Amino acid sequence: QVQLVESGGGLVQAGGSLRLSCEASGRTFSRYVMGWFRQDSGREREFVAAISWTGGLSDSVKGRFTISRDNAKNTGYLQIDNLKPEDTAVYYCAANTRTSYSLSRRAEDFDSWGQGTQVTVSS
Numbered sequence: 001q002v003q004l005v006e007s008g009g010g011l012v013q014a015g016g017s018l019r020l021s022c023e024a025s026g027r028t029f030s031r032y033v034m035g036w037f038r039q040d041s042g043r044e045r046e047f048v049a050a051i052s053w054t055g056g057l058s059d060s061v062k063g064r065f066t067i068s069r070d071n072a073k074n075t076g077y078l079q080i081d082n083l084k085p086e087d088t089a090v091y092y093c094a095a096n097t098r099t100s101y102s103l104s105r106r107a108e109d110f111d112s113w114g115q116g117t118q119v120t121v122s123s
Helices: none
Strands: 003-007 011-012 018-025 032-039 047-053 065-070 075-080 088-097 117-122
Touching: 003 088, 018 032, 018 088, 018 117, 032 065, 032 075, 047 065, 047 075, 047 088, 075 088
Parallel strands: 011 117
Antiparallel strands: 003 018, 018 075, 032 047, 032 088, 065 075, 088 117
16 A cells, blocks of 8 residues: 655746655555646546656656656655646646556556645746
8 A cells, every 4th residue: 555645736827837746655665656647627637747666757748847756765756847827737646556667647557646736827
């Protein structure tokens, strides 16, 4: 069982930056894939990025998003630069504990989720 706690969300102006954190506990953090998703009200949960235990990145990582992890600190990060109003959403950290390498983009492949952190971007 993995417990995930996100932090770092907030209200920012367009063009600003945020770094979201995801602190993990319960299982060896370095052994599984970590991912970030986001969901705005009325919309489906959207994949943002995933990272393997060695730092391999999903091919859908967008230019303004940087995913990283510090296995020694049991913490993952999502840096978002040049924020846009359309980035407004609840951002969720997720773990796929069944694999250390496979960078699935499907939410159903991630078996542990945090509670989410709200990011609001004003224009």
